[in-house]
Amino acid sequence: xxxxxxxxxxxxxxxxxxxxxxxxxxxxxxxxxxxxxxxxxxxxxxxxxxxxxxxxxxxxxxxxxxxxxxxxxxxxxxxxxxxxxxxxxxxxxxxxxxxxxxxxxxxxxxxxxxxxxxxxxxxxxxxxxxxxxxxxxxxxxxxxxxxxxxxxxxxxxxxxxxxxxxxxxxxxxxxxxxxxxxxxxxxxxxxxxxxxxxxxxxxxxxxxxxxxxxxxxxxxxxxxxxxxxxxxxxxxxxxxxxxxxxxxxxxxxxxxxxxxxxxxxxxxxxxxxxxxxxxxxxxxxxxxxxxxxxxxxxxxxxxxxxxxxxxxxxxxxxxxxxxxxxxxxxxxxxxxxxxxxx
Amino acid sequence: xxxxxxxxxxxxxxxxxxxxxxxxxxxxxxxxxxxxxxxxxxxxxxxxxxxxxxxxxxxxxxxxxxxxxxxxxxxxxxxxxxxxxxxxxxxxxxxxxxxxxxxxxxxxxxxxxxxxxxxxxxxxxxxxxxxxxxxxxxxxxxxxxxxxxxxxxxxxxxxxxxxxxxxxxxxxxxxxxxxxxxxxxxxxxxxxxxxxxxxxxxxxxxxxxxxxxxxxxxxxxxxxxxxxxxxxxxxxxxxxxxxxxxxxxxxxxxxxxxxxxxxxxxxxxxxxxxxxxxxxxxxxxxxxxxxxxxxxxxxxxxxxxxxxxxxxxxxxxxxxxxxxxxxxxxxxxxxxxxxxxxxxxxxxxxxxxxxxxxxxxxxxxxxxxxxxxxxxxxxxxxxxxxxxxxxxxxxxxxxxxxxxxxxxxxxxxxxxxxxxxxxxxxxxxxxxxxxxxxxxxxxxxxxxxxxxxxxxxxxxxxxxxxxxxxxxxxxxxxxxxxxxxxxxxxxxxxxxxxxxxxxxxxxxxxxxxxxxxxxxxxxxxxxxxxxxxxxxx
Numbered sequence: 097x098x099x100x101x102x103x104x105x106x107x108x109x110x111x112x113x114x115x116x117x118x119x120x121x122x123x124x125x126x127x128x129x130x131x132x133x134x135x136x137x138x139x140x141x142x143x144x145x146x147x148x149x150x151x152x153x154x155x156x157x158x159x160x161x162x163x164x165x166x167x168x169x170x171x172x173x174x175x176x177x178x179x180x181x182x183x184x185x186x187x188x189x190x191x192x193x194x195x196x197x198x199x200x201x202x203x204x205x206x207x208x209x210x211x212x213x214x215x216x217x218x219x220x221x222x223x224x225x226x227x228x229x230x231x232x233x234x235x236x237x238x239x240x241x242x243x244x245x246x247x248x249x250x251x252x253x254x255x256x257x258x259x260x261x262x263x264x265x266x267x268x269x270x271x272x273x274x275x276x277x278x279x280x281x282x283x284x285x286x287x288x289x290x291x292x293x294x295x296x297x298x299x300x301x302x303x304x305x306x307x308x309x310x311x312x313x314x315x316x317x318x319x320x321x322x323x324x325x326x327x328x329x330x331x332x333x334x335x336x337x338x339x340x341x342x343x344x345x346x347x348x349x350x351x352x353x354x355x356x357x358x359x360x361x362x363x364x365x366x367x368x369x370x371x372x373x374x375x376x377x378x379x380x381x382x383x384x385x386x387x388x389x390x391x392x393x394x395x396x397x398x399x400x401x402x403x404x405x406x407x408x409x410x411x412x413x414x415x416x417x418x419x420x421x422x423x424x425x426x427x428x429x430x431x432x433x434x435x436x437x438x
Numbered sequence: 439x440x441x442x443x444x445x446x447x448x449x450x451x452x453x454x455x456x457x458x459x460x461x462x463x464x465x466x467x468x469x470x471x472x473x474x475x476x477x478x479x480x481x482x483x484x485x486x487x488x489x490x491x492x493x494x495x496x497x498x499x500x501x502x503x504x505x506x507x508x509x510x511x512x513x514x515x516x517x518x519x520x521x522x523x524x525x526x527x528x529x530x531x532x533x534x535x536x537x538x539x540x541x542x543x544x545x546x547x548x549x550x551x552x553x554x555x556x557x558x559x560x561x562x563x564x565x566x567x568x569x570x571x572x573x574x575x576x577x578x579x580x581x582x583x584x585x586x587x588x589x590x591x592x593x594x595x596x597x598x599x600x601x602x603x604x605x606x607x608x609x610x611x612x613x614x615x616x617x618x619x620x621x622x623x624x625x626x627x628x629x630x631x632x633x634x635x636x637x638x639x640x641x642x643x644x645x646x647x648x649x650x651x652x653x654x655x656x657x658x659x660x661x662x663x664x665x666x667x668x669x670x671x672x673x674x675x676x677x678x679x680x681x682x683x684x685x686x687x688x689x690x691x692x693x694x695x696x697x698x699x700x701x702x703x704x705x706x707x708x709x710x711x712x713x714x715x716x717x718x719x720x721x722x723x724x725x726x727x728x729x730x731x732x733x734x735x736x737x738x739x740x741x742x743x744x745x746x747x748x749x750x751x752x753x754x755x756x757x758x759x760x761x762x763x764x765x766x767x768x769x770x771x772x773x774x775x776x777x778x779x780x781x782x783x784x785x786x787x788x789x790x791x792x793x794x795x796x797x798x799x800x801x802x803x804x805x806x807x808x809x810x811x812x813x814x815x816x817x818x819x820x821x822x823x824x825x826x827x828x829x830x831x832x833x834x835x836x837x838x839x840x841x842x843x844x845x846x847x848x849x850x851x852x853x854x855x856x857x858x859x860x861x862x863x864x865x866x867x868x869x870x871x872x873x874x875x876x877x878x879x880x881x882x883x884x885x886x887x888x889x890x891x892x893x894x895x896x897x898x899x900x901x902x903x904x905x906x907x908x909x910x911x912x913x914x915x916x917x918x919x920x921x922x923x924x925x926x927x928x929x930x931x932x933x934x935x936x937x938x939x940x941x942x943x944x945x946x947x948x949x950x951x952x953x954x955x956x957x958x959x960x961x962x963x964x965x966x967x968x969x970x971x972x973x974x975x
Contacts, residue, residue: 124926130937150926152843153937157674158922161823162842165830169840171926185677256661258675294580294661298942299555306556306576318942326756326945329557429675433489438661 122148123369126159127176129356133389140385141376147369156182156260163191163361172361173370179260180215180355181267184422187214192359195374203378204395207415208355217355218377219392222413223265224351226319226337227311228304237311239343240269240352244284252285253300253309256293257432261315264354264421266428271420272349275427282435293438298322298330305333312337316405320391323404341411350412354421356392453794460787461806464854467824468812470831474683482678486685491668497582498651498664504586505593505650506643512590512738513597514639518627519735521605522613524720525728531735533966538742539595540958542915542932543649545951546592547585547656548939549746554579559749585660591742593649597642598738603969604638605631623721640700641862645814647696651689652817654918655936665689666817679823686820693815694808747955753948761949770953773930776845776920777913780852784860784909785902787853792861792868793894797876797886807865811858818855818918825851825923848923855919856912860905867901868894900968907965911958 127134130153138149152159156177163170163186175192177183186192187210194213201209208217225237236247243252255262269278290309300312301322322334341351358377364370376382383394388402400406431437519525520532538546552558556576564572608631616626632639657664663671669689673682723731754761791810813821829842841847879893917932924933931950938947 131941152924152926152928153933154921155674157677158819158822161673161679162826162922165826166833166840166842167830169830169833171840171843256658258658258667258671263675291578292661295551295659296942299551299580302556303578306561308578321942327557329562333557426676429671430485438663 120366121146121369122150123366123373124171124173125149125151125176125373126163126172126174126361127151127153128156128159128178128182129153129176131390133385136385136389137377137382140382141373144376145369145372147372149373160186160189160191164189168363170361170363171365173364173366174373175359175361176218176357177359178354178356179264179421180217180357180418181260181264181422181425183210183215183357183359184419185425186359187212188422191362193362193364195360195371197371197375197378200378205397207413208395208418210357210419211417212419215357215359216374216378217357217395217418219383219386219390220353220355220395220413221261221392222316222341222351222353222411223261223313224316224319225311225340225342226301226304226314227340229336229338231310234338234340237340237342238345239348240265241273241281242342243288243311243313244281246284246288248285248288248311250288250290251310252288253290253303253312254293254314255295255297255300257429257437261297261354262313263425263428263432265313265352266431267421267424268352268414268416270424270427270431271416272414275431279431279435282431282437286435286437301337302330302333305336316393316408317391320402320404324391339408341408343414344412348412349416350414353393353413355395355418453798457791457794457806460791461810464787464810464857465812467821467828467851467854468816470827471683471820471824472687474680474827475687482672482676482681483684486668486672486676486681490663490671491665491685494663494665494668497662498666501582501586501589501657501662501664502647502650504583505589505646508587508590509594509597509646510639510643512594512742513642514601514632516735516738517598517601517605518631519731521602522721523723523727523731525723525731527728527732527735528720531739533963534739534743535598535735536595536962536966537959538592538738539911540955540962541592541743541746542917542935542951542954543589543592543653544655544659544917545750545935545939545954546742546746547588547659548944548947549749550584550588551580551659552944553745553749554584580660582660582662585656585662589650589653589656590646591738593646594738594742596645596649597639599969600638600642601635604635608634644697644700645859648693648814651693651815654817654819669817669820673819683820683823686816689817690812690815694812697808750948750952750955753945754952757945757948760946766949766953769929769931769934769950770957772928773914773932773954774957776849776852776930777910779845779849780856780913781860781906781909783849783853784857785864785905788857788861788864788905789895789898789902792864793890796868796894797889807861811861813854814856814858816855818851818916819922821851821855822919822922825854842923843925845925845928848920848925851919851923852913852916855916856909859912860909863901863904863908864898867898871897900971903968904965907961907968911961914954914958 134151138151141147142149156179159175160182163172163175166172175183175186183192192214195216196213197216200216204217208220210216225243227234227237257263257266266278266282269281273281290303295303297314297318298321300309300314301319303309304312316339319334319339322330325331325334343349343351358374360367360370360374378395380396380399383396383399386392387394387399387405391402391405393401393405516531516535520528520535553560555561561572561575564575612630612634613626616630621629651664652666653664654666654670657667665685666689669682669685672678672685791807795807825847826842829840829847833840833842875893875897876889879889884892914930915932917936920930920933921936924930931954935947935950935954938944938950
């Protein structure tokens with residue numbers, strides 16, 4: 097008897113594993129974003145519309161592979177990334193469908209939008225330069241190209257080339273300067289590295305504070321996070337540096353940016369709900385949430401950044417077609433490898 | 439062919455069919471991966487080969503060597519001291535030296551890089567109190583050597599556990615003989631005990647090496663490109679999953695070559711030693727030996743567990759206001775659920791396979807046994823890939839509902855990955871019991887089921903517990919498989935820790951990693967108790 101009871105419990109336990117959630121009023125997200133602010137957004141959306149938001153969070157490439165293999169059976173409605181390159185890749189692979197959202201250009205700056213209509217940007221970040229207040233004078237800084245200058249020998253800090261934000265920056269260099277010039281640039285900048293690329297963006301700032309290098313290439317929102325850290329020592333490190341937006345002078349193209357965006361899955365089973373969620377994410381309310389919680393920039397030009405970010409001043413962004421950050425990815429990777437940017 | 443022939447010849451047909459079927463089920467995703475080998479993208483493969491892999495392989499080799507040396511140091515000497523001598527603190531170390539296993543190695547790496555960093559407690563303390571020497575310690579600690587030591591600190595218990603058991607099984611007989619022959623205690627250790635324990639130590643070392651080879655998060659953070667970095671470079675940066683699969687299969691082949699070479703070398707010297715059955719007399723230690731013993735046992739404990747624990751605890755306390763308790767509870771529930779289901783599946787499966795191997799004999803089972811453990815040599819993300827391929831196929835052939843993203847597939851993946859962990863204690867427990875038990879039972883008229891129920895289940899119950907606990911802890915720490923295959927809205931303690939850590943919010947991640955460590959530690963103390971019961975010496 098005991099055995100039968102035990103057996104039944106075990107079997108029902110295993111059966112309970114096969115989940116059959118067949119609710120219709122829901123929307124399924126495959127997302128690379130896993131910040132606290134996202135949880136808040138989805139919760140607000142649920143309260144507002146009654147549509148349940150289901151999320152799987154993983155690396156963008158893993159999610160792409162999963163969507164590709166699931167094919168028609170894929171439960172995914174929306175694909176959300178923090179790198180436009182992956183959205184471009186997904187659209188090239190035929191995993192996305194075009195999105196039509198009325199009056200989108202009233203709410204989103206035009207240069208941030210997808211010319212092909214496959215994805216919608218929800219926030220953007222800039223890859224900027226931070227410099228030691230002690231050892232660098234702001235007049236020494238000018239452009240990304242200038243980082244190849246010999247005066248920076250042994251002074252530049254940056255993370256590894258497997259990082260998507262670095263890959264996007266290199267792609268933008270290829271798009272703007274061509275392969276040959278970018279290869280030369282990369283060769284010289286690698287010579288200027290203070291140490292082998294490693295660690296996170298925050299670690300590069302700490303390394304400046306520690307005196308291991310003088311300037312670092314980092315993502316803007318990490319600096320926001322660092323400056324809002326709970327740890328006094330990290331705040332001190334954050335205060336030892338200043339932010340510089342490169343390529344700002346007249347005639348220059350502006351600082352490199354990358355968007356976090358959302359694409360509608362080819363076989364989206366809850367398309368209507370998915371469009372509603374996209375609409376919500378670019379609404380003023382949601383955009384304000386992004387700005388104040390994760391220190392990203394809003395895609396809506398009328399919404400100001402967080403106070404911490406505002407202190408760095410306004411900047412001109414590179415208006416390059418963002419799809420090129422995905423298109424030139426392979427070339428960028430080869431340049432990294434060829435020039436030994438680890 | 440030979441395998442099939444010998445399978446057919448063996449005595450227990452039904453068992454054979456069952457076991458072959460189960461093995462096939464376990465290997466299916468890997469077979470699907472193998473299918474990808476033929477979709478060869480020459481260009482990317484040779485590009486990686488020419489440009490990066492030599493370098494990556496060198497780094498891998500160097501990292502493996504450093505980790506191996508330090509984990510041996512942290513494991514073998516304390517195990518020897520605790521097994522043979524009595525000193526003040528022995529009982530304490532006997533329990534706590536298992537604990538570092540509770541800390542996932544990526545958390546260990548993140549934690550140490552924070553402790554050692556410029557804004558971390560060590561350098562801050564020095565700057566505030568000893569400014570004159572603080573500059574000396576202001577270094578870049580994200581180095582391959584440092585990572586090797588950190589990995590050793592979190593992985594050495596794999597070797598410690600097996601050495602500890604092996605040393606106490608060898609016991610006093612050998613030591614007494616050696617002493618009578620005039621060997622010093624160092625000579626005894628070096629010439630008698632170490633060679634006799636080699637198979638055990640190697641089996642632990644093998645697990646350590648597999649863990650190092652599969653590590654991705656920590657090596658990426660330290661900017662060290664290993665072979666696994668190459669696999670993910672192909673996948674994530676070059677969008678070429680096929681090349682990534684091919685590379686992981688090369689890795690798999692290399693790992694198994696090493697494994698079989700060691701097997702082969704060992705089989706030349708079969709050590710059939712008599713298991714110690716005397717109550718072992720622990721050698722009393724004098725003052726100086728007590729101090730050295732405490733240092734030798736203390737270092738791996740303090741650096742492998744105490745320091746990181748204090749740091750994580752401190753972080754968790756400093757962020758306690760931001761902790762969402764209901765979420766914490768939910769994540770713990772999820773974590774325990776998947777760990778429990780996996781551990782139960784693994785021990786049932788492993789026990790069954792071992793039982794049939796025992797009652798059927800025959801060479802083929804040896805091969806099957808090795809095949810079942812294959813999953814441990816593959817990076818988790820690659821196994822997950824295999825499962826997605828498999829279930830896509832199943833979906834297109836049989837059923838409409840997608841099983842990918844169900845707990846079932848997630849557990850299936852864990853079982854493949856961790857079968858080796860659960861099987862090894864059960865396997866060695868079966869090996870330890872003599873044939874005569876089975877024969878006697880059969881003579882007394884016991885059928886197969888009785889043999890299973892009345893003999894093998896009770897005499898292997900400790901091994902089952904050990905297998906359960908080790909698998910449970912490994913699933914709790916697992917990351918890549920969980921990330922890719924989890925159902926919607928399903929988070930575990932490990933994924934939440936990772937999400938904060940990757941966003942450079944280490945303090946916020948602390949409470950989640952702390953809970954992994956606490957649950958793991960409780961289980962490990964239970965494990966220690968179980969081992970003490972099964973080997974009273």
